Amino acid sequence: MTKLEIKNLKVEADNHPILHGVNLTVNTGEMHAIMGPNGTGKSTLAETIMGNPHYHITDGQILLDGVDLATKKVDERARAGLFLAMQYPAEIPGITTANFLRAAINARHPEQPIAIPKFMSELNNALDLLDMSQKTANRYLNAGFSGGEKKRNEILQLLMLKPKFALLDEIDSGLDIDALKVVAKGVNAMRGPEFATVMITHYQRLLDYIVPDVVHVMMGGRIVKTGGPDLAKHLEKTGYACLRDELGLDI
Numbered sequence: 001m002t003k004l005e006i007k008n009l010k011v012e013a014d015n016h017p018i019l020h021g022v023n024l025t026v027n028t029g030e031m032h033a034i035m036g037p038n039g040t041g042k043s044t045l046a047e048t049i050m051g052n053p054h055y056h057i058t059d060g061q062i063l064l065d066g067v068d069l070a071t072k073k074v075d076e077r078a079r080a081g082l083f084l085a086m087q088y089p090a091e092i093p094g095i096t097t098a099n100f101l102r103a104a105i106n107a108r109h110p111e112q113p114i115a116i117p118k119f120m121s122e123l124n125n126a127l128d129l130l131d132m133s134q135k136t137a138n139r140y141l142n143a144g145f146s147g148g149e150k151k152r153n154e155i156l157q158l159l160m161l162k163p164k165f166a167l168l169d170e171i172d173s174g175l176d177i178d179a180l181k182v183v184a185k186g187v188n189a190m191r192g193p194e195f196a197t198v199m200i201t202h203y204q205r206l207l208d209y210i211v212p213d214v215v216h217v218m219m220g221g222r223i224v225k226t227g228g229p230d231l232a233k234h235l236e237k238t239g240y241a242c243l244r245d246e247l248g249l250d251i
């Protein structure tokens, strides 16, 4: 088992404080969801865990099995088993999806590059699982892809890279119900004792298909409530404003 621990994390971007002391512990084998209104710092948390240099940690720690990640660059964090499916995946014209994936896999295990036949067979299996065309492999990464195709492509990366901790930032946004089911199938295929996810979402709907063990609510740059899947259902009915009143929050 591997443990990711966020302790009293305070973060700012461009001198603008965004996170005000986030505490979160995730063990491999667990599925977590973070819900919360827009602008509350969810993407900031995911980007900071992954090491985006735009975000500046002013206090607190991010520990992976007790090792502080503060000085580690994005590629080192990826090698350590972290993965971020971004809210807005980038288009990279000039690099095919297959070449990108193979380079990313080999960057994680430089001492032992993946054999091409093994890579091709894993890629074909993953494309099949996600109902994606085999042609995707030779298309430039995300170039001209629809929003839904980009989200699927993030899950393709997840299946191929097999991280320990997957941060999925609004992986459900812009998906119709069929695409949502496919994305959920991909994430559920990763379930196991050596895998954990933190799914960031506005909507309870995603959690009908990827049932979490733990649900956190983030407001005003903090996790203000933690519960089981019922918490998400409750929130869907009552809304965030109601929780804000219930907790007596001034945010």
Ligand code: ADP
Binding pocket: 013, 014, 016, 018, 036, 037, 038, 039, 040, 041, 042, 043, 044, 045
């Ligand atoms: P969420 O993902 O929950 O919608 P974000 O993490 O994207 O929230 O943003 C949290 C808040 O921080 C928002 O109010 C956003 O406007 C603000 N923010 C993000 N980046 C910057 C920045 N570079 N400068 C100033 N404010 C920022």
Ligand code: MG
Binding pocket: 038, 039, 043
């Ligand atoms: Mg947002």
Ligand code: MG
Binding pocket: 042, 043, 044, 087, 169
């Ligand atoms: Mg966001």
